[in-house]
Amino acid sequence: MKRQRSRGRVAPAVVAAMCAVAALPGQAHAAGPPAYAFDPDARNVQGAETNAAASVLEAGKVYRSSIGPDGKLYYRVELDNVTNAYVSAVAVPKSDGSVAYRDGITVSIRDLNDSQCSSNRTNFGSGEAPRPITAYAHRTIGKGSSTTCQETGRYDVLVERESKATSSPEAWDLELRFVQEPQLKGGGPTETTAPKDWPSSTPAPPDAEPQKRTGGTSYYDATSLRTGEWVDEIAPGQTRFYRVPVDWGQQIYASTVLSNSTSGATDFIGNALTLSLDNPAQGHIADTSLSYSGKSATTSLRPLPPVAYRNRYDFSPQVSSLRFAGWYYLSVTLSPKVAESYGKDPIALTTTVQVRNEPGPSPYEGDPGIFAVTDKDKELAESGHSAPKAAESATMQVVAAGALGAGTVLVLGLGAWTLLARRRAAATTGQHQQPPYGGPPQQQGW
Known part of the structure; x- marks a missing residue:
């Protein structure tokens, strides 16, 4: 009986591995995906x-906050006199609320004399549909920079919300990021002027079958x-997010097609769908929209320049924002107004992405951080994994390896235990053997 109970036991390491698998993120059955998945590592911070009274933001960290109608909130960053810095704010209004054409968010970085280092504003556009929007500001050092904001010290980050009286008064959630750009190699790039022209014709569609993502x-x-070409579906009021690795010297093209509706309705809806592009620091680059009347409709981002360090010297935000390599973000939003005529069911969506040109060398010295395209990034783009999905997969591999190791230890331990038990049984049997001719049992020491 004891031997049977021993065989039924599970090694503590195996139990721990099984528990770790059960506790992995994404394993629980949730009621449904959230409207916007905030970074789970984001720290709560209150704007002043x-x-x-501003709270200090740390480089490389993500923060959660919120802002009310026509709010003006201060945060603070500490900068040296050699590093370029970027602070972005993603504004997330309630999906069932309302926004007006000029409603939007402005982010600026200022020195303590209130001299503005840079400022950027993004609004919801003529679609007037609530969706996550992002804006960023930067403090840059050297050529093309302001003569102010060059010193070491504390700087203010001001986030401002603009809302019309007819818009929903609820607070917008904010997701804040503060990142710093790596130092340049040697004297930096020799070209210090922005490009004047680039390939402006949209390439032919990729020669490949559409795939589901x-x-x-x-x-x-x-x-x-x-x-x-990537096939998805999108419901009215929903925003889909994608990311594309774009390396130095590469050019990104993107378009999307909203399929025809099966409802039979033909109502015209202006700016029914919005396609938006943002850079690795989550600075807004460009967006475009399409109107819908129940038939298939398409829209494309206008051709943008290849990614280059010198793009930052251009006065156009659409050019200057293509200043570093890394993950570029595409988002597609379908207006909730579509539901009024075509129902709440999702509509098929096909997004075409093309990245042209061979990648060039990085201008940075040392670890480029998020401003690079790695072999791992290319693998993720091939597989379609998101960042948390990739992290989950890596965790699963570690857990599987740990479980395998624990299982091996368990088998070896059981083998050793069995061998020891057999030796003890043999020794006991030898001590109590009957002597020949039926004599008395032999005893030790006799």
Whole structure:
């Protein structure tokens, strides 16, 4: 009986491995995906109405906050006199609320004399549909930079919300990021002027069969894409997020097609769908929209320049934002107004992505951080994994290896235990053997 109970026991390491698998993110059965998946590592921070009370943001960290109608909130960053810095704010209004044409978010970085280092504004556009939008500001050093904001010290980050009186008054959630750009090699790039022209014709569609990939709900869980045609579906009021690795010297093209509706309705809806592109620091680059009347409709981002360090010297935000390599984010939003005429069911969506040109060398010295395209990034684009999905897969591999190791230890332990038990049994049998001719049992020491 004891031997049978021993065989039924599970090694503690195996139990721990099984528990770890059960506790992995994404394993629980949730009621449904959230409207926007905030980074789970984001720290809560409260914006201040005065810069004197502003909380300090740390480089490389993500934060959650919120802002009310026509709010002006201060945060603070500490900068040196050699590093370029970027602070972005993703504004997430309630999906069932309403926004007006000029509603939007403005982010600026200022020195303590309130001199503006840079400022950027993004609005919801003529679609007037609530969706996550992002804006970023930067403090840059050297050529093309302001003569102010060059010193080491504390700087204010001001986030401003603009809302019309007819818009929903609820607070918008904010997701804040503060990142720093790596230092340049040697004296940096020799070209210090922005490009004047680039290939402006849209290339022919990729010669490949469309494949299914479901978009994410935020920048955090955006689905990775490479060059190709990607089939998804989108419901009214929903935003799908994708990300594409674009290296130095490469040029990204993107378009999307909203399929025909099976409802039979033909109502015209202006700006029914919006396609948006943002850079690795989550600075907004460009967007485009399409109108819908129940038939298939398409829209494309206008051709943009290849990614280059010198793009930052251009006055156009659409050019200057293509200043570094890394993950570029595409988001597609279908207006909730579509549901009024075509129902709440999802509509098929096909997004075409093309990345042209061979990658060039990085201008940075040392680890480029998020401003690079790695072999791992290319693998994720090939597989379609999001960042959390890739992390989950890596965790599963570690857990599987641990479980395998624990299982091996268990088998070896059981083998050793069995061998020891057999030796003890043999020794006991030898001690109690009957002597020949039926004599008395032999005893030790006799």
